[in-house]
Amino acid sequence: MQNTQSTWVTRALDRVEVVGNKLPDPAIIFFICLLVVWVFSAALSQLSFDSIDPRTGEAIVINNLLTGDSIADFLSRMVKIFTGFAPLGVVLVAMLGVGVAEHSGFISAGLKRMLDATPKTFLTPMVVLVALVSHTATDAGYVLVIPLAGVIFYAMGRHPLAGIAAAFAGVSGGFCANFIPSAIDPLLQSFTQEAARIIDPTIEVNPLNNYIFNSISSVLIISIAWYLTDKVVEPRLKDVEVDGNPNDIPRFEDLNPKQTKALRWASLSMLVGFVALIAVLIPESSPMRAPSGELTSFSAPIMQSIVPIIFLLFLLPGVVYGYVSGAYTSTKDMIDSMTKAMQGMSYYVVMAFFCALFIDAFGKSNLGALLAIEGAQVLKTLGLPSMVTIVGIILLTAFVNLFVGSSSAKWALLGPIFVPMLMQLGISPDLTQIAYRVGDSSSNIITPLMPYFPLVVVYCQRYVKSTGIGTLLSMMLPYSITILIAWTIFLLIYWSIGIPLGIQSSYIYPAAG
Numbered sequence: 210m211q212n213t214q215s216t217w218v219t220r221a222l223d224r225v226e227v228v229g230n231k232l233p234d235p236a237i238i239f240f241i242c243l244l245v246v247w248v249f250s251a252a253l254s255q256l257s258f259d260s261i262d263p264r265t266g267e268a269i270v271i272n273n274l275l276t277g278d279s280i281a282d283f284l285s286r287m288v289k290i291f292t293g294f295a296p297l298g299v300v301l302v303a304m305l306g307v308g309v310a311e312h313s314g315f316i317s318a319g320l321k322r323m324l325d326a327t328p329k330t331f332l333t334p335m336v337v338l339v340a341l342v343s344h345t346a347t348d349a350g351y352v353l354v355i356p357l358a359g360v361i362f363y364a365m366g367r368h369p370l371a372g373i374a375a376a377f378a379g380v381s382g383g384f385c386a387n388f389i390p391s392a393i394d395p396l397l398q399s400f401t402q403e404a405a406r407i408i409d410p411t412i413e414v415n416p417l418n419n420y421i422f423n424s425i426s427s428v429l430i431i432s433i434a435w436y437l438t439d440k441v442v443e444p445r446l447k448d449v450e451v452d453g454n455p456n457d458i459p460r461f462e463d464l465n466p467k468q469t470k471a472l473r474w475a476s477l478s479m480l481v482g483f484v485a486l487i488a489v490l491i492p493e494s495s496p497m498r499a500p501s502g503e504l505t506s507f508s509a510p511i512m513q514s515i516v517p518i519i520f521l522l523f524l525l526p527g528v529v530y531g532y533v534s535g536a537y538t539s540t541k542d543m544i545d546s547m548t549k550a551m552q553g554m555s556y557y558v559v560m561a562f563f564c565a566l567f568i569d570a571f572g573k574s575n576l577g578a579l580l581a582i583e584g585a586q587v588l589k590t591l592g593l594p595s596m597v598t599i600v601g602i603i604l605l606t607a608f609v610n611l612f613v614g615s616s617s618a619k620w621a622l623l624g625p626i627f628v629p630m631l632m633q634l635g636i637s638p639d640l641t642q643i644a645y646r647v648g649d650s651s652s653n654i655i656t657p658l659m660p661y662f663p664l665v666v667v668y669c670q671r672y673v674k675s676t677g678i679g680t681l682l683s684m685m686l687p688y689s690i691t692i693l694i695a696w697t698i699f700l701l702i703y704w705s706i707g708i709p710l711g712i713q714s715s716y717i718y719p720a721a722g
Contacts, residue, residue: 308550
């Protein structure tokens with residue numbers, strides 16, 4: 210297998226890499242967008258528009274953000290804009306708990322045990338399943354599951370690159386699919402809600418608005434990756450010699466008795482946490498219920514506590530595992546784990562600063578509302594069916610994903626445009642968000658600009674020295690195309706049947722009832 214291949218697909222993706230590498234960092238993109246909003250707000254504030262603002266019932270007016278008063282207001286609110294940015298708190302609080310579970314070794318031990326106990330016949334689907342579950346721990350899938358899959362495939366006499374491909378498809382290509390809620394759910398929901406409020410300031414979007422679709426999609430992604438790995442990818446690799454340096458090829462290390470005991474107690478503590486939560490929710494007088502007695506109402510404390518619950522349900526087993534395994538000897542070790550988790554989020558905090566300023570300016574200028582209304586009018590004039598519009602969102606997102614790797618950064622840029630525009634067409638924020646997530650996930654595995662793409666190439670080179678970007682692209686392209694097509698069709702069928710996307714979700718706006 211050659212490092213570069215002369216196919217048009219490889220050449221096209223090479224071109225994507227060249228263009229993408231010339232783009233500024235996402236944080237700088239947000240800063241540039243902020244400047245653009247300021248300039249356009251000043252220019253368009255001199256014009257009159259016939260478009261009616263749905264919030265006021267009057268003609269929309271663009272607010273000039275470059276006046277002395279506006280600049281003074283911006284400077285006086287800058288700190289509050291940043292600290293009040295909803296996605297910031299969501300991801301940081303969740304990561305404090307997940308960080309303890311990850312750095313204590315609990316997540317690694319759990320994933321290893323799941324793979325170790327899997328029969329050879331079901332190794333591929335289990336690898337993909339574990340890859341999907343790893344989404345709950347941010348980057349654990351990239352740094353643990355993908356290399357571990359190669360090790361286990363190799364140990365079982367199968368081609369290690371096939372294991373890496375299957376895991377990569379699950380971790381990155383199936384990024385949206387997961388039956389366990391994770392920090393990404395409330396993170397994207399917070400962006401969606403901010404965008405929706407450009408049109409409807411009172412709208413509430415549930416953090417688990419895509420949960421049911423994501424859960425069922427897990428079966429689809431596992432099935433696709435299982436078939437492609439065993440029937441397409443691995444047969445192509447049968448003549449590819451494993452010629453890596455034996456000293457560089459990692460070995461699978463099972464858990465020692467102390468770690469096994471720690472995993473057992475940590476898993477039990479997590480189970481106890483779930484049981485305790487259910488016990489609190491069952492009584493009709495539960496303080497976690499809404500005044501009406503509902504659990505899924507927006508006013509129910511349980512719906513407003515998704516992130517703290519994620520924090521606690523990962524913190525508890527993480528601490529138990531740390532102390533029982535000996536990884537923790539004092540409370541300082543636990544705090545160190547949280548500190549490491551926050552160090553890993555430092556870039557996100559910087560990006561969130563510029564993102565918060567951009568989104569605030571975009572909404573305050575009314576440019577977002579104008580773009581949504583005018584864009585919706587154009588789409589109405591075209592008369593495209595809603596399903597065609599959603600497919601367009603999926604394909605556009607998949608294309609943009611080739612150039613901008615961060616899921617949250619892309620949605621922060623696209624959400625304020627897509628969400629209010631489609632709301633004007635009667636399409637709910639919940640449906641727009643899931644269309645984005647399908648498109649975002651599908652092309653992750655074929656963009657060299659995805660931060661972990663080069664790392665996966667390195668994992669492959671441990672076994673096959675000649676592996677290059679072209680090699681990995683050719684392996685992952687069948688997954689990407691199949692997932693994109695199949696998942697889009699699946700969403701359309703799912704939608705036509707009317708199965709709920711998630712908790713308190715809707716396909717239409719405003720929601721019926």
